Amino acid sequence: MADQENSDNKTADTTPNPLNPRQRSRRDFLQDASTAAVVGTAVPVLGIRSATAQQPDTIPAAKTTIQLSVNGSNHTVDVEDRWTLAELLRDHLQLTGTKIGCDRSECGACTVLMNGVPVYSCSQLAVWAEGAEVTTVEGLMSKGELSPLQQAFVDNNGPQCGFCTPGQLMTATALLNRNSAPSAQQVKTAMVGNLCRCSNYNAIVEAVVSVAGKSGGVA
Ligand code: FES
Ligand code: FES
DSSP states (O other): OHHHHHHHHHHHOOOOOTTOGGGOOHHHHHHHHHHHHHHHHHHHHTTOOOTTTTSOSOOOOOEEEEEEEETTEEEEEEEETTOBHHHIIIIISOOTTSOOSSSSSSSOTTEEEETTEEEEGGGSBGGGGTTOEEEOGGGSOBTTBOOHHHHHHHHTTOOSSOSSHHHHHHHHHHHHHHOSSOOHHHHHHHTTTOOOTTOOHHHHHHHHHHTTTSOOSOO
16 A cells, blocks of 8 residues: 555656656757757857867877888888878878778778788778788789789679779689689678679679689789
C-alpha cells in the first residue's frame, strides 16, 4: 500500500522542470532558438566582437619535418601536421597521378602503397609517412616501359574515364606482389575497396587475372 502511495505521489508531481529537456515542448525549443539567433545577429550590429572574432586572423600551422622515400627518391619535407598524404603527393611533390575522389575513405581513387601495403592517401596524415617507402602510380613504370599490369589494363580496356585507374592499379599491384596468379574471385576480394563509377569491373578483373605469372607488380 505504501509503495502504491509513493508511486501515486511521483505520478501526481507534474510541475515542469525547465532543466529537464524531456519536459520542454517544441514551442519552448523554437523560442529559445530564435532568441539565440537574434542575439547572434545583434552582436556584430552593436559593435561587440564575439570571442571567435577576437582570435588572430591566422594561426601558424604546426609543421613537422619528415623523411620519406617516394618511388625510390628520398625526400625531406616540412609538412603541415594537418596535410594528408594525398596533399603532400599531389600539391607539394607534384605527383598528380594519385587522384582524390571522395576524400573520405570510400572510393579508393587515392590508393598508394606505403611500405608495400595499399592505403587511402586521403585518409593518412603526411606525418605518418615518416620513414616510409611510398609508391604511387608514377612509380609503376620502369625504364620508360609500362608495368605488365599497366599494359594489361590498356589491352583489356581497364580504364573508361580512367579516374579510378591509378588506385585500381596500386591495389592490384599489391595483390600481385603477394600472389602472382590470383583467381578472379581473389582479385574481386582484394579490390573491393576500389570503386569504379564507370562500373568497368569485369574488364578490370580480366586485366589483373591476365598478368598471372608475368610479374605484374612493382618493378
Ligand atoms: S579519395 Fe581517398 S578513398 Fe576516395
Ligand atoms: S574508369 Fe571511370 S571511374 Fe573507373
